[in-house]
Amino acid sequence: MNVTDVSLGITWFLIYLTAVYAAIRSWPQASPAVLAVLIAAAITIAAAVVAPAIPLKANYWRVFATASFLMLVYLMVFGATYKSISLHILHDLWQTPSRKLPIEHILARYIQKESFSARIQVMLEHGWATQSSQGITLSPKGRWLARSVRFVQRLYNIEKSG
Amino acid sequence: MQFSFPAELLYPVIFSLTFPITLAVVSRSRLLRGRNAAQFFVASLVHLAAWVGGSLFLPAGYTPHGASGWLISSMVVGSFLMIYLEAWALLSRGYTLAMLLALLESPSPLAADAIAARYRSGDGLEWIFRHRLAGLEAAGMIRKEGADLALTPRLGAFVVMLYRVAIAVFGLRKTG
Incomplete structure (x- = not known):
């Protein structure tokens, strides 16, 4: 019976994989990370609705455990591919004919320009910070978030992060 | 397809909920101080060993049945660990969160350059760059x-x- 559960879990995951691929290609303006998470939630709900009609001797929770595990592995690899600065640097080195770039060029491009500016933009867009002529400051929402993070970091003895 | 919750999955689910306690204890170890990745790794090993050990002493019906039973139970434990890892990575390595913390520590508004300078309690934004490059170099990729x-x-x-x-x-x- 467990073999049927695992097989159905793998099938569920493959449907998810296909749906995310199709969604990312169909809606290039949408955030791929948001699409991947939303589709995972949608497929999980849909599976719970469809499951009773599946004429197989299987257990929903075992199937769910298998599919969830595979989807989480997928999301971890997806997240690394989508956001990793390290992988992006490696890729850009590979794209040059000599397979090398000046260190200062990489520092200026990835850290000071692209990534840093993008993160500032994220803070402003999410309403965590506001910008004025004096500079950037935390909004009440951002202050609450930062304090919550600081609290959990202290709970787990994380002295520095970044 | 039936919906009754399998007894053999109860222990992996309930035991996985205790991982934050294991992690909190391990993160206080002096040997691992400041080494966030190692803290998570050691806590995971302790957790996995305790899960396997505990599973062997459970009453019949609650222990994983056969290879596929162990496989599904381990996927439950693995899924929880991945969720915890994601949260841990965000707390210990989150780029945007570290910028928010730099702003929290400042009594007045900061220009973008000042946020960069105060990043990671004054290590500066270059730290993240040097840290990532050191990792790639140590791994033999660059x-x-x-x-x-x-x-x-x-x-x-x-x-x-x-x-x-x-x-x-x-x-x-x-x-x-």
């Missing part, structure tokens, strides 16, 4: 050649190949 950074022909190029495959499989157009 090497320094004077003022340049070069991709290693074997491992570095192999990782890039995997990265390109992943981009194609995921259907991504833009990364980073």
